[in-house]
Amino acid sequence: MKNFTLLTFLLFSISNFAQIKGTVSDENGNPLSFVSVFEENTYNSTTSNEQGKYQLNVKEIGKNKIIFQFLGYKAQKLTIQNTSSASYTLDVKLQEENVTLNEVIINPKNNPANDIIKSTIANKKENAKKIQRYTADFYSKGLFKIKDLPKKIMGIKVDIGEEMASNLDSTGTGVLYLSETISKITFEKPNNLKENIIASKISGNNKGFSYNTASLSTYDFYNNTLKFGVNMISPIADNAFNYYKYKLEGTFFDENNKEINKIKVIPKRDKEPVFEGYIYIIDDSFAIYAIDLDIKGYRIKNEVTQIMNLKQSFSYNSKNKLWAKNAQSLSFTAGAFGVVFTGKFNYVYTNYEFPESFEKKTFTNEIVSFEANANKKDNSYWNTIRPIPLTIEESTDYIKKDSLQTIRTSRKYTDSIDAKNNKFTISDILLGHQYKNTFEKYSFTYNGLFDLSALSFNTVQGFNIGTGFLYKKWNEEKGKETTISTAINYGFSDERLRMTGEFKHTFNHQNYATLNVTGGTKVKQFNSNEPISSFINSVSSLFFKDNYMKVYNLEFAQIAYYQNIANGITLNGKIAYEQRSPLFNSTDYSFFNKGDLYSSNNPFSPNDFENTPFEKHHLIKTNLSTRINFGNKYISRPDGKYNIRNEKYPTIYLGYEKGLAASNKKYEFDHINVAVRYDLGLANKGLLGINIKAGTFFNAENIAFMDYKHFNGNQTHISQASRYLNVFNLLPYYSNSTNDSYFEVHMEHNDNGYIMNKIPLLNKLKSTLNIGFHSLGIPNRKPYSEFTVGLDNLGFGKFRMLRVDYVHSYQNGIEQNGVVFGLKFLNILE
Numbered sequence: 001m002k003n004f005t006l007l008t009f010l011l012f013s014i015s016n017f018a019q020i021k022g023t024v025s026d027e028n029g030n031p032l033s034f035v036s037v038f039e040e041n042t043y044n045s046t047t048s049n050e051q052g053k054y055q056l057n058v059k060e061i062g063k064n065k066i067i068f069q070f071l072g073y074k075a076q077k078l079t080i081q082n083t084s085s086a087s088y089t090l091d092v093k094l095q096e097e098n099v100t101l102n103e104v105i106i107n108p109k110n111n112p113a114n115d116i117i118k119s120t121i122a123n124k125k126e127n128a129k130k131i132q133r134y135t136a137d138f139y140s141k142g143l144f145k146i147k148d149l150p151k152k153i154m155g156i157k158v159d160i161g162e163e164m165a166s167n168l169d170s171t172g173t174g175v176l177y178l179s180e181t182i183s184k185i186t187f188e189k190p191n192n193l194k195e196n197i198i199a200s201k202i203s204g205n206n207k208g209f210s211y212n213t214a215s216l217s218t219y220d221f222y223n224n225t226l227k228f229g230v231n232m233i234s235p236i237a238d239n240a241f242n243y244y245k246y247k248l249e250g251t252f253f254d255e256n257n258k259e260i261n262k263i264k265v266i267p268k269r270d271k272e273p274v275f276e277g278y279i280y281i282i283d284d285s286f287a288i289y290a291i292d293l294d295i296k297g298y299r300i301k302n303e304v305t306q307i308m309n310l311k312q313s314f315s316y317n318s319k320n321k322l323w324a325k326n327a328q329s330l331s332f333t334a335g336a337f338g339v340v341f342t343g344k345f346n347y348v349y350t351n352y353e354f355p356e357s358f359e360k361k362t363f364t365n366e367i368v369s370f371e372a373n374a375n376k377k378d379n380s381y382w383n384t385i386r387p388i389p390l391t392i393e394e395s396t397d398y399i400k401k402d403s404l405q406t407i408r409t410s411r412k413y414t415d416s417i418d419a420k421n422n423k424f425t426i427s428d429i430l431l432g433h434q435y436k437n438t439f440e441k442y443s444f445t446y447n448g449l450f451d452l453s454a455l456s457f458n459t460v461q462g463f464n465i466g467t468g469f470l471y472k473k474w475n476e477e478k479g480k481e482t483t484i485s486t487a488i489n490y491g492f493s494d495e496r497l498r499m500t501g502e503f504k505h506t507f508n509h510q511n512y513a514t515l516n517v518t519g520g521t522k523v524k525q526f527n528s529n530e531p532i533s534s535f536i537n538s539v540s541s542l543f544f545k546d547n548y549m550k551v552y553n554l555e556f557a558q559i560a561y562y563q564n565i566a567n568g569i570t571l572n573g574k575i576a577y578e579q580r581s582p583l584f585n586s587t588d589y590s591f592f593n594k595g596d597l598y599s600s601n602n603p604f605s606p607n608d609f610e611n612t613p614f615e616k617h618h619l620i621k622t623n624l625s626t627r628i629n630f631g632n633k634y635i636s637r638p639d640g641k642y643n644i645r646n647e648k649y650p651t652i653y654l655g656y657e658k659g660l661a662a663s664n665k666k667y668e669f670d671h672i673n674v675a676v677r678y679d680l681g682l683a684n685k686g687l688l689g690i691n692i693k694a695g696t697f698f699n700a701e702n703i704a705f706m707d708y709k710h711f712n713g714n715q716t717h718i719s720q721a722s723r724y725l726n727v728f729n730l731l732p733y734y735s736n737s738t739n740d741s742y743f744e745v746h747m748e749h750n751d752n753g754y755i756m757n758k759i760p761l762l763n764k765l766k767s768t769l770n771i772g773f774h775s776l777g778i779p780n781r782k783p784y785s786e787f788t789v790g791l792d793n794l795g796f797g798k799f800r801m802l803r804v805d806y807v808h809s810y811q812n813g814i815e816q817n818g819v820v821f822g823l824k825f826l827n828i829l830e
Contacts, residue, residue, distance in 0.1 A: 020080065021055035021389070022091040024048045024068060032070055032094060034329050034346075036313040040065035040077065040255075043136070043352035045315060045326035046387035053389040061088050067255050068092050069313065071280070071290055075255040099250030099262055113246035113263050116281055120236045123286040128222035130322050133188040133355060138195070139348040139387050140212040143394070144177040147340040175397045176341075178203035179210040182385055192363040193218070197370045199377045199385070203394075204401025206409075208375030209637050213368050217328055217347045219310060221279070221288060224683060228308070229300045230752045231684045232273045235265045235293070243267065243274050251283070256316060259283035265293065271766060272757040273299050273684060277309075287323045289314055297334070298766050301753065303798035308332040324352050336798050348387045365567050367644070368635040375638075414438035445470040454489070456534035459547040459598050461523060462493025462587040479509030479640060489522065493587040498522050509640030511564040516574075519557035523583070526550050526603055526613075527710035531733055533720065535826060540716050545593040548715050548733055550603045552614075552706060553581040568632025568643070575622045580704060582612035603705065603734040614704045619662035621707075625655035650678035650690075659707060669700035669707060669739070677725070686751040686768075691725040696741040708737040711744065711776060717818060719803070720826045724748055728774050728786055729820045730809040738778045748772040750792065767791040770805065784811040792822070801825045 024035040031052025038045030048054040062082040073094040168174035182199040225231035247264040267274040277293035291312035297305030311329040331344040432448030454466030466489040500520030507513040537549040560574035599606035631646035653675040673695030680688040713731035751769040772788035790805025803822025
């Protein structure tokens with residue numbers, strides 16, 4: 001009965017809409033896109049599509065005053081007389097606007113644009129306050145396209161899969177993604193948002209739960225900065241004159257006879273996070289009338305993005321005397337290796353209401369929710385409610401992909417594709433093979449004998465190779481996933497085969513409850529954080545004869561469980577049986593420096609090749625940890641819950657670790673620890689990252705060395721991390737390991753170009769300046785401290801994955817200086 005009542009209400013609501021539609025063009029008949037179309041003195045609006053088509057839903061047709069507003073053209077106001085029809089066609093031709101500039105105001109010493117911008121800045125608080133809270137109906141449409149996809153990139157054939165390839169034409173051009181949403185939003189500045197998605201649609205995906213949300217469209221130029229990866233400076237920010245020059249290109253009058261100033265926004269320095277283009281300011285209130293600004297990729301430290309364009313259109317309601325954003329368009333062009341991507345997001349805001357206040361419980365941590373069956377709305381619903389008509393290309397894409405999906409989800413089709421991809425060849429023995437049953441939703445993967453990611457060298461095993469098997473079963477609707485895997489490793493020098501197995505099951509995508517069972521035998525670093533990667537250790541050993549990686553043999557069986565127990569709080573618990581055995585070097589091989597000797601595998605004594613840092617033993621090890629994010633927001637989707645960390649608050653980690661039931665009582669211990677991580681945004685001045693950690697051991701005087709607290713050092717002068725907030729850049733790996741209390745601090749400020757953009761010549765590097773401080777304190781030893789300064793975002797063209805830092809360290813009167821090279825692309829190789 002409840003569903004019937006809802007359906008009746010929806011049908012009644014739709015039937016009470018009338019529709020005005022047509023085409024907007026210029027005087028020569030060329031279609032005009034992103035024309036703002038709205039009823040006078042209402043917040044009922046839409047925009048035209050790329051073909052100039054528009055459709056405006058109204059309560060009824062009869063003496064409607066419809067306004068057509070488009071930058072560069074004269075606004076038109078047309079009255080529609082009474083008609084009995086529920087649909088009315090109104091085609092409009094707009095004339096170019098005559099932007100005038102009085103000769104008397106052309107004076108370089110007294111730039112009139114500066115006076116207008118100063119007045120806009122002075123009045124922006126008042127103008128922003130008028131629209132600080134509202135409810136509105138919201139529509140979004142997202143479109144991604146690929147253009148001229150090459151057959152090969154750097155000599156390697158491009159394989160995007162049969163399904164993706166079918167979306168492209170013979171030139172490698174086509175639509176990759178098309179999606180729409182209809183929602184109701186409630187908003188209050190600065191960032192309180194509640195969005196209920198009523199309808200959602202994705203081309204070729206019958207689940208249809210789109211990621212287009214209002215939270216991605218809240219670009220407010222009344223704020224000092226706008227987030228585009230980095231904080232972009234608004235042309236009317238309090239400090240805007242430090243970044244921009246302005247030119248008044250002329251004035252014109254809108255349909256309400258209000259004078260509009262067209263002001264060109266010109267960056268003072270090219271490499272800074274600034275916009276360029278035009279801002280339109282209303283002369284009397286100094287409110288924003290429209291925005292048409294470009295964002296260049298290198299200005300937001302995103303070299304793949306060539307350019308973005310942001311347009312905003314505002315409409316006026318004489319009843320409440322408010323200018324409110326009725327439409328927004330964000331388009332972009334990006335690319336690399338000759339591949340060009342384009343995209344466009346259109347947003348329409350209608351039926352605004354501006355309450356004086358909201359009830360206390362209006363806003364919760366849930367910022368986006370979906371109505372039941374939001375993805376089940378049929379074409380008749382969308383054709384009636386959609387404010388921006390589909391283009392021919394978009395309509396064709398929906399028809400084509402929705403039809404293809406019916407075929408592609410059939411068992412006959414998936415079995416045929418699987419049969420083709422599942423064919424086994426002799427080369428698969430070396431390179432690996434995957435068997436997949438798409439319809440039954442399971443797969444089996446063999447990594448191959450020639451798995452480069454498992455090939456490495458260390459002085460204990462010598463050259464060692466690996467392979468593995470993985471079985472995976474999934475249920476996307478219920479959010480369940482099960483994997484059973486094994487990893488096999490063989491060391492040629494110690495002539496030993498080691499194997500581990502893992503069972504992992506995720507119960508759902510709401511609280512992400514996950515059970516993990518692992519066991520087997522493997523070589524493990526004393527520092528479980530693995531501060532030196534297998535790849536870097538291999539290079540360091542084979543080329544420079546430096547074996548920094550110190551390992552032991554671990555035989556273990558472990559059960560772990562993870563779950564989000566409350567909003568922003570996750571709990572992770574595990575219990576393991578571990579048997580630890582010491583290992584010795586078994587090879588002296590290297591490519592170079594053959595006369596040199598490797599250090600021993602004893603972290604305590606690099607020149608001791610006979611004694612071990614611990615005796616063979618076993619114990620049971622338990623660990624309970626939690627992560628707390630205060631003020632955590634989340635998006636509720638039928639296919640999962642997605643947490644969004646509140647950047648105003650730090651993240652806190654609490655942990656308790658205990659060793660018990662050991663073969664020797666001395667190896668038992670208790671260890672508690674806490675960490676606080678926080679990113680402090682400094683507006684356009686960059687980001688300050690802070691990581692503070694502390695802990696202490698109890699009853700741990702003679703515990704095994706692998707149970708000590710180890711600190712992430714670096715002796716290779718190579719780093720793979722994007723940020724250095726958990727590493728000491730010159731600290732020997734095990735020089736300060738402790739079974740007592742400890743306290744460490746990591747701080748790093750990335751200026752995001754704030755300083756570097758202002759330095760001549762150096763600003764051509766398009767880099768960012770990083771200044772860091774790292775300190776470590778343990779009992780009975782003077783603190784270890786590091787100071788770092790370096791440049792990040794270095795590279796060539798679109799590929800900027802390099803970083804260089806100068807490091808100065810100090811402990812016990814010993815000073816060290818060094819350079820650390822950040823090679824972030826190594827993360828891809830591993």
